[in-house]
Amino acid sequence: MILIEGLTRSRDGRRVVDDVSITAAAGEIVGLIGLNGAGKSSLLDCVAGLARPQAGQISVAGHPPGSPAARRATGLLMQQPGLPERLRVAETLQLFAVLHGVAPCADLASRLGLTAIAQQQVRRLSAGQRQRLALALALQHRPVVILLDEPATALDPAMRRDLAAILAERRETGAAILMATHDRDEAASLCDRLVLLDNGRLVAGAVLADLLQERPGHD
């Protein structure tokens, strides 16, 4: 579903992603772990079509990244998503649903706790509420490729559990999920497989159990 082959992305003369190859199959959650600046967000940007790599191949559900078909198939949660600050939550969900050509998903909004704040303007939301809204925008068009950049940021424990449940359901329905995080606990609880990025390079690629075994000190 997601195929990344020899991806290289440079910025300001520095290779932020260096010859990385990753795949994520349908029904699989792949965790991208690494420290800040490891290249996780840059890699996700390339897969989402927001950044153009200098080298390498990417296929998103069989389409080149950034193509209309790929964008229709992809849902990206950005680390700091830009939101229409003066629209209300319900209006924002409606707008992005229309832009994707679907109807807003009331069930998802309810599970993410957005129903109660539907009439609030986005600029008045807390950080956690903004994150929940951004998650809803990334998922409401039921993408088959889901890219998540630090999805649990600012979420309380209860909402983290709800998010995990939602992602598990999406995995069951055949979505391929690539999730960037620097929280290995979160990765361990959600992902089938982890990939470690360090200074833009792939350090390890193995099933979760293998990786955890290779990383002494992990609880």
Place this chain on the structure above:
Amino acid sequence: MTEGPLWPLVRANLLASLRNPMALIYGWLFPLLFLAGFAALYGDDPVPLALHAGQFFTITILGSAAFGLPTQMVSERESGLWRHYALTPAPRWRFVVALVLARAALLAGALLLQHWAARALGMPPLPHPVSTVLALAIAGLCFLCLGALIGNLAPNVPAVQALGQCIFLPMLILGGVAVPLASLPDWALPWSNLLPGRHAVVAIQTAVTGTGTRAAGFELLALAGHGLLALLAAVLLFRWEPAAPLRPGRRGLWLLPLIGLWLALVVVANVRQQPMPAAPDTANAGQPADYVRPAPGITVAAAAAPAAAPSAAAPAAASPLAAPIAAPPQPPVPAAATDDLAAALDGIAFERLPPDSGLVAPIANGPPDAVLENALARIQRQLADWPPARSGSEEQQVRTLLLIAAVPDLLQMDPLERHLPLLVEAQLQARFAAPALQRLLLAIALHPDAGSVAARADLPALGLPAHAGPESAVRGRVMLYAFKLLGRLSGRRVGDPPLPNDQPEPEPAQGE
């Protein structure tokens, strides 16, 4: 799957702007302040504000386009919203067009408010509302497309201010928006065609005080051309992220033909003889005594001392139009001995009347073009069912008919204003016998303050602007046309008198 996201995007942009107090202050309140400035500067005009409508409407459009739209675009891009939009399958042009349309709706509100305020300050009703809306719509969309281009060129909000000023100030100064084109030196006029401000002023002014947009067809086409080229360039240079370099890649090759087409448009505009919006007509028509010489057939007390009496330095043919129109009225001229018409006509100094080819009380000396011919035919048809022309005494009816020439003259409705006196003349000749008509015209010319000029408010029924300024201005022009038509009908003045050798054509000293 993606059909139909344009209008939701327009709605979202509109809601975002309507919920932003600063956007409303800049978008709606500032145009009213500009209007108040114009009203303060030109409050003494014979027709309040109407002769500056092209300017103040264009400034409103320009402010919204050069600053409002690109500021919103760039600030949303800096906030990451456009990057978020980039994840959706909707094509990029829809985001640009939606932003332009939403701003157009806001701009329409601003123009409507400005129009209402101008009406409250005395501007007459629009004689051609459809033409005016068309001119404003085309000018608005043109400038908003230019704003979208600024929004894509500018990397951040401060750059919008800099780029916006680069567009705004030249158009204000060289584009005829703030400084009238007639005031510019010849070398500057070709430069005014580089940007569409000039076309906007001419098109809007022609719609508000002229013959409608048909007479400004080229200006509307030029505006549409500028707008379309700017929109295409904006789409080509479009970027979702502020950090994205301004490199459109292969699409950038399309910029070359766009630049070529823009230069071609500029050249065509330069080659073409363009109409220029007329300067406001603020000249005083003078008093009857200014046009009457002491003679046995007519008793005029003030005739010996006209307002700008010809002196040794001034030729006999010099026009007495010199003082501003707000000058206090002179005492009424004593009644003429109209029972001796020939003697009375002998006493009129027709040579002192302003020239037919001038800007005050002009009369055409050639046939109208096709557009004017249509306009004149329409006015003539509507005139047949115009009640004011048939109410009151015969003298009142003639006075009312003369308003059809007088008001457009005050409004500088060139070239229509030059042909309307001939239409009035034909109408008068058809309705009144020659000797009676001459007596009526003489009475009106010598008594401009008599009778009523209330029908000046009913002129929109003829497709002409109403007059809402001080009565004295329009009474003065009625007097001038009464004198002029009297001269033509009596055969004592047909066309402009020949000028003495080396004598420059007399023109009013103020406002012409």
